[in-house]
Structures are given as C-alpha cells and as structure tokens.
Amino acid sequence: MVLCDVPRPRNANATRQAILEAARERFCAESYDDVGMRDVARDVGVDAALISRYFGSKEDLFVAVMDSCKNGRDLMDGSREDFGERLAREIVYGDMTPCEYEDGGAKMRGLLILLRSIGSTKAMDVVQRTSNSRFFEPLTQWIGGEDAPVRARMAAGLIMGMAIGRELSDGYSSLDEAQKASLAQRMARALQGLIDG
Amino acid sequence: MVLCDVPRPRNANATRQAILEAARERFCAESYDDVGMRDVARDVGVDAALISRYFGSKEDLFVAVMDSCKNGRDLMDGSREDFGERLAREIVYGDMTPCEYEDGGAKMRGLLILLRSIGSTKAMDVVQRTSNSRFFEPLTQWIGGEDAPVRARMAAGLIMGMAIGRELSDGYSSLDEAQKASLAQRMARALQGLIDG
DNA sequence: TGGCCTTGTCATCAGGCGTTGACAAGCGTC
DNA sequence: GACGCTTGTCAACGCCTGATGACAAGGCCA
Structure with missing residues (x-):
C-alpha cells in the first residue's frame, strides 16, 4: 500500500522481503485468484516481472507467503x-x-x-x-x-x-x-x- | 456434464432451466471465479452467448442460481x-x-x-x-x-x-x-x- | 408455401492475466 | 575510469475471460 517515489536502494534481499510482505497483505485481504502480480508489484513499487524472477511463479509466491507466516x-x-x-x-x-x-x-x-x-x-x-x-x-x-x-x-x-x-x-x-x-x-x-x- | 449430440429441441424455458441447473452444479463444485460461462455452456450443449442473453451477466446468473436453491x-x-x-x-x-x-x-x-x-x-x-x-x-x-x-x-x-x-x-x-x-x-x-x- | 418471430450460433471484441526475454541502470572491483 | 555482474524495467507474448452484435435456422401461423 506504500508507494515509494524515491527509488528503492538496489538490494535484492530487501526487495524480496518487501515483495513477500506486500504479497502477504494482499493474500490476507483477497483470494488467490483476486490477487494479481501487478497489484503486489505496485504495492512494492516494482515491476511485476521482478516477482516472477525472484519467486518463480505465482503459486511459488503463495507458498513462500504461507511459509513466512x-x-x-x-x-x-x-x-x-x-x-x-x-x-x-x-x-x-x-x-x-x-x-x-x-x-x-x-x-x-x-x-x-x-x-x-x-x-x-x-x-x-x-x-x-x-x-x-x-x-x-x-x-x-x-x-x-x-x-x-x-x-x-x-x-x-x-x-x-x-x-x-x-x-x-x-x-x-x-x-x-x-x-x-x-x-x-x-x-x-x-x-x-x-x-x- | 451431459453432452447432447442430438440437437436439443428449441425451447427457451427448458434451455434456461438446463443452464440454471448446469450452473448450479458448477458453482457447487468450483468458486465463482473458477466457473466459466463457456464451461456451463458446454455442459448444457449450448453456446456461451446464449447464457448472456438469458441471464444478463455472470453475476446475474449467480444470483439466479442462489435464488433457485x-x-x-x-x-x-x-x-x-x-x-x-x-x-x-x-x-x-x-x-x-x-x-x-x-x-x-x-x-x-x-x-x-x-x-x-x-x-x-x-x-x-x-x-x-x-x-x-x-x-x-x-x-x-x-x-x-x-x-x-x-x-x-x-x-x-x-x-x-x-x-x-x-x-x-x-x-x-x-x-x-x-x-x-x-x-x-x-x-x-x-x-x-x-x-x- | 411464405413470412416472421423465436431460438441458437459464430466471429469478434476489449481487457486482464502470468510469464518471458531483451534491454537499461546501478554499483562494486580491478 | 572501465569492466562486469547484479538489480530492475519495458514491451510483448499467448492465453483466457465475459460480453456484443450480426447472422443462421427452427417452428408456428396465415
């Protein structure tokens, strides 16, 4: 939900973590089907393609979120x-x-x-x-x-x-x-x- | 689930009812998002466009199904x-x-x-x-x-x-x-x- | 039999989805 | 300071979705 206009410092671990938390919030509020990669990406202030690269697929992201809870x-x-x-x-x-x-x-x-x-x-x-x-x-x-x-x-x-x-x-x-x-x-x-x- | 190869007699009421029942089965087994108009249409043996004409929108169909239960x-x-x-x-x-x-x-x-x-x-x-x-x-x-x-x-x-x-x-x-x-x-x-x- | 309203089909649309590979920019290292 | 790896962006792809409007065909009535 927090948009950053100042560019995020380049840090893979931090970004990955931010994606994970944004995804967790999303999956908390909407169903698997209703959560879009672009939504999560927008929340983090990042491109959707990055999520695919870091987590593989949407399902993998979901699993990672569950594991993080x-x-x-x-x-x-x-x-x-x-x-x-x-x-x-x-x-x-x-x-x-x-x-x-x-x-x-x-x-x-x-x-x-x-x-x-x-x-x-x-x-x-x-x-x-x-x-x-x-x-x-x-x-x-x-x-x-x-x-x-x-x-x-x-x-x-x-x-x-x-x-x-x-x-x-x-x-x-x-x-x-x-x-x-x-x-x-x-x-x-x-x-x-x-x-x- | 029942496919009819012999063409269904042209009967609006019966067809409408068949659509309703097929939709009910689908919504019973899958979520709103997972049920597709084309799936329901295929079950009945009818074109998806017909559902739109008979029921308006997917949401209207869902409401009709709930009302029929x-x-x-x-x-x-x-x-x-x-x-x-x-x-x-x-x-x-x-x-x-x-x-x-x-x-x-x-x-x-x-x-x-x-x-x-x-x-x-x-x-x-x-x-x-x-x-x-x-x-x-x-x-x-x-x-x-x-x-x-x-x-x-x-x-x-x-x-x-x-x-x-x-x-x-x-x-x-x-x-x-x-x-x-x-x-x-x-x-x-x-x-x-x-x-x- | 010819006309006509009803019933159903088909092609198509705009929009959204997850995912991909090519490219740009940052940043540490030599 | 330039190279090179990492980090991030961009445009596009193929696919699927619900919905629309033009068209074909059945069936009733005169």
Whole structure:
C-alpha cells in the first residue's frame, strides 16, 4: 500500500522481503485468484516481472507467503487455561483485516490467508497441504490425549467457521455489544471444553 | 456434464432451466471465479452467448442460481429434536459433491455454493446478501427465544467450519470410522445444545 | 408455401492475466 | 575510469475471460 517515489536502494534481499510482505497483505485481504502480480508489484513499487524472477511463479509466491507466516502454532501460544478465551476474543474483537506485521491479528493471519483462498481451484493443493501441516496437525498434537484428532477437527471447524461468519456479517456488525460479549463467551466455553476434554 | 449430440429441441424455458441447473452444479463444485460461462455452456450443449442473453451477466446468473436453491430453510426441515444429529450426519457422512437435484446433500447445496465462493471479491456482495437473507436470518428466527442471534451465529459458524474442514481434509479421510462417529456425535451435541438453549 | 418471430450460433471484441526475454541502470572491483 | 555482474524495467507474448452484435435456422401461423 506504500508507494515509494524515491527509488528503492538496489538490494535484492530487501526487495524480496518487501515483495513477500506486500504479497502477504494482499493474500490476507483477497483470494488467490483476486490477487494479481501487478497489484503486489505496485504495492512494492516494482515491476511485476521482478516477482516472477525472484519467486518463480505465482503459486511459488503463495507458498513462500504461507511459509513466512507463523501459522497455526501461534494460536497455541500462551497458557492452556485461557485458550478458548484468547481465540474467541481474537475472532470476535480482533481486527484481522489490517494485517500488520507482528501486531494484533497477526496470529490469525496464516489462517485468514487459508480461508480467503479456500475456494480457489488453483490454490487448492497448497491450501490443503498447508492447512494440514500448519494447522490441523499442530493443533491435534497440542491438544493431545484421547480423541485428539476429533477434538482438533471440532475446534478447527469452530474457529474457521466463526472467522468466516465474521467476514460474512461484516465483523458481526448486526450484533450489539452485549451480544458480541455473549458470542465470545459461548465460543470461549465451547473451545475450552474441546481442549480440556 | 451431459453432452447432447442430438440437437436439443428449441425451447427457451427448458434451455434456461438446463443452464440454471448446469450452473448450479458448477458453482457447487468450483468458486465463482473458477466457473466459466463457456464451461456451463458446454455442459448444457449450448453456446456461451446464449447464457448472456438469458441471464444478463455472470453475476446475474449467480444470483439466479442462489435464488433457485432451497437455501437455509431446508436445514431446518424436520423435527427440532434431532436437528443436531441430522446436520452432523449430513456434514460428516453426506456426499456434498455430486450435487444431484433433490437428492442426498441437496439440502447443503446452497450453503456449499456460498462457501465455495466466499473468497471471491466479485461475488462477495451477492454472497453476503444471500448468506444473511437465506441462512443467518432464517436460522435466527427458527431458533428463536433468548439470545437467538448469538446462538444462530454459533451454530452457523460450526456448520460452516465443519463443512470447510471436511473439504480441507478430503472428507475427513484421515479419521477412521470410530473417529468419524465420535466427530458426528460431538458435533450433534454441540449443535443441539445451541438449539435447545 | 411464405413470412416472421423465436431460438441458437459464430466471429469478434476489449481487457486482464502470468510469464518471458531483451534491454537499461546501478554499483562494486580491478 | 572501465569492466562486469547484479538489480530492475519495458514491451510483448499467448492465453483466457465475459460480453456484443450480426447472422443462421427452427417452428408456428396465415
């Protein structure tokens, strides 16, 4: 989103990194199909051809973006006791759209990117692979114990579904504050129940 | 998917209907962006230009498809007591892909189409409008009682999330039969709990 | 049978996409 | 200061998309 009129110093690593971050923002806000190489290039202030040269193809860029995200595992940062509340708060109240580096909502970013491109045929392979290796499997392992795979699926389903529901209803804008609080509480309880067994 | 080598009898209504059904199958299996007018036309055995003439634009066709689906409300067909079990069974065991008319999985079709195109910027307006008027609002009304909007969001989230999780993990193929049963049971209980209060 | 409205086809358009290879400009090194 | 590698730009390609308007052919009615 930041255009530089003063020419960027010639630095391959920095440019590559800038492309990666711009792409991450784009994939965070739009689906795989809707993100264009030219869009990303414009954000960085660079020619689209450069992206092809640095990353190979659009799909490779997408993979690189996914790899650069602190996927899944971050959801499990913090104590086990308030997992439900943390997640619920993040989804109901957190701002997932701005997508700034290391900031609020950053934890959800990898997941958000997956959800955005979930429908795209072209990205499906990557999405499936990534969601398994970066989301389902770590969550299953983290939950542990009896019936962990099943409980992880349920938790993941609830998390994804609520995140999508939020997108669909524009940040749960039709709910008032009390209702949002109630939603967060219900979600927290449901998630925590799945974690605790 | 059915190609007719013998020329279709000239019948505007029938052709229009055939286009609508072919489009419904396509939108059921692919995202808005991935479905091409030429694909739909080929399925029907007709020229793509005809679709434009009958339906106006691709977006209009998408709207017509959504209108033609028995959305949302169908999820609430049947008794209130086994809502959770019905839905859970549909999602965990039902085949949502074949997408045949009036057959198993048909109830989920409208929802499936929404989920498929959830990431597309071009379809977002229609998706948001439809998911509200055909899914969230009826569900809220059907649940009724105290806190209905919140409980409806939770239920919708769980349904959508589990449906997506299913797509992501290829029909929960990594789970064995016992685990699938456990998943269905957990989901049924969670949903029913939301319905009952 | 001849006319005419309806139904469907065909060629084509403008625009967008990802990608490519040839060229320009910066910058360190000898 | 000139060479040469790196970094970035530019123009173009081939392909695909949704949409349009001119045209062919079926089918009904007089």
